[in-house]
Amino acid sequence: MNNGNMNMNNNVTNIGNTKGSNANVSKLKRMMKSKSFVTTLCAIGVVLVLIIGYNMRIRSATQPVRVPVATRRLTARHLITEEDIRYVEVPQGALSGDYYSRLEYVIGKYVNYDTTIQEGSLFYSGSIVSKDALPDEALLSVPEGETLYYLTVNMLSSFTNSILPGRYIDIYLSTKEDNKALVGKFLENIKVLQVKTADGQNVFDDSESSRVPYVIMFSLPEEQHLLMRDITAINNYSISSGNSGFARIDVIPIPTTAYFKDGDKEIQSTVSSQYLKDYILNLSAVIPEDVKVPTNNTIIDGTQIQ
Numbered sequence: 107m108n109n110g111n112m113n114m115n116n117n118v119t120n121i122g123n124t125k126g127s128n129a130n131v132s133k134l135k136r137m138m139k140s141k142s143f144v145t146t147l148c149a150i151g152v153v154l155v156l157i158i159g160y161n162m163r164i165r166s167a168t169q170p171v172r173v174p175v176a177t178r179r180l181t182a183r184h185l186i187t188e189e190d191i192r193y194v195e196v197p198q199g200a201l202s203g204d205y206y207s208r209l210e211y212v213i214g215k216y217v218n219y220d221t222t223i224q225e226g227s228l229f230y231s232g233s234i235v236s237k238d239a240l241p242d243e244a245l246l247s248v249p250e251g252e253t254l255y256y257l258t259v260n261m262l263s264s265f266t267n268s269i270l271p272g273r274y275i276d277i278y279l280s281t282k283e284d285n286k287a288l289v290g291k292f293l294e295n296i297k298v299l300q301v302k303t304a305d306g307q308n309v310f311d312d313s314e315s316s317r318v319p320y321v322i323m324f325s326l327p328e329e330q331h332l333l334m335r336d337i338t339a340i341n342n343y344s345i346s347s348g349n350s351g352f353a354r355i356d357v358i359p360i361p362t363t364a365y366f367k368d369g370d371k372e373i374q375s376t377v378s379s380q381y382l383k384d385y386i387l388n389l390s391a392v393i394p395e396d397v398k399v400p401t402n403n404t405i406i407d408g409t410q411i412q
Contacts, residue, residue, distance in 0.1 A: 170195040173207050173228060180223040183240060186215050194226075204231040216240055238308060244299040244323045252325040254299075255334055257359055264301070264319045265361055267309065271298050274364035274373060275322070279337070279382055280356040288385070291378040293330055295364050299323045322359060326375060333383065336390040352389065 174191045184190075191212060205228040206212050215234040217223055219241055223233055237243055248254050261267065269275060277293040301309040304320040326334065337355050344352035364373055377383055 169198050171198050171201065171207070173201065173205065174209055174212055175226050175228055176223045178225050180217050182217050182219050182221055183242075183246065184217045186212055186217065186229075186234065188213055191229075201228075203228075205229060206231070206234075216246075238311070241306070244325075247299045248325040252327055253331040254323060254325050255331055256321045256323045257357060258321055259319050259359065261318055263359065264322070267301075267319060269298055269301060269319070269322055269359060269361050270310065271300055271308075273298055274362045275324070275359045276362050276378070277334075278358040278360055280358060281385075282353045283385070290382055292333075292382045293326075293375055294378045295362070295373045296324050296326065296375045297373070299325065330375060330377060333377075333386055336386050340386070340389050355386075 172193050172195050175194050177190055177192050180186065180190060188209075191209060212229045212234065216237055216239075218233055218235050221233045223229070237246060240246065244254060259269070275296050275298060276291055277296060278289065279292045280287070280289045282288055300323040301319050302321050302323065303309055303317050307317060309317045309319050325331075334357075337357060340352055341354050344354055
């Protein structure tokens with residue numbers, strides 16, 4: 107009898123517990139469907155995402171990064187070498203702008219013409235450029251003892267863009283003497299430095315567009331440079347004075363195969379015709395170089411010259 111009562115009591119208890127559990131589940135379901143509960147849960151999720159994201163940003167900003175900087179003050183048009191660069195570690199958050207992070211993107215570049223890079227400064231994309239991006243690039247390629255010179259050309263006289271930087275040309279002259287045509291090779295093996303358009307753009311920078319050449323630039327030893335200047339002066343004098351004794355001298359650039367025969371070997375320009383040289387000199391006046399004489403109170407080798 108007692109056992110029966112106990113079983114009944116247990117069954118009643120189990121039923122009561124089941125009803126309580128079902129009630130709790132129903133209450134939880136109603137709470138989850140509540141707008142306030144959903145809003146609170148979303149708010150908690152957003153806060154957790156913000157906290158995690160903030161911590162990740164802090165770690166990223168303080169994470170040290172190795173970047174190349176200048177070892178010394180670098181002035182405009184300076185060719186950057188490995189000696190000019192060292193690596194430093196700085197927090198990622200302290201970096202900004204379009205800077206170079208790898209050595210190979212910096213070595214061999216030039217400091218831009220309007221820029222000075224201070225010691226310890228980063229190398230930014232606008233502060234360093236390739237050699238051919240410098241506006242006075244040709245000056246950097248002039249060998250010591252030579253002088254820059256240019257010839258005006260067009261599409262026809264440049265052999266439809268067949269005169270290229272780094273290749274060689276010969277200079278021919280065409281004029282008349284004693285009512286006879288005079289044509290011959292004057293200079294040979296002249297290395298072309300640049301070919302530019304009328305507005306100063308490099309003709310061969312943009313391979314997708316056709317640019318018309320206007321000038322070819324090269325350098326010459328001083329004697330040859332003065333001979334070319336003499337030709338310009340003779341032509342100008344012939345036009346301005348109307349002097350029939352000064353026939354116009356046309357300068358004709360002719361591309362050669364010297365580049366292909368000698369590869370990277372530097373070839374010196376030379377005068378091909380002594381006859382043409384004498385012809386030019388006979389029409390020109392020679393200006394002697396000034397002799398530098400010490401002025402009063404000049405000190406030479408520790409001795410004062412009165």
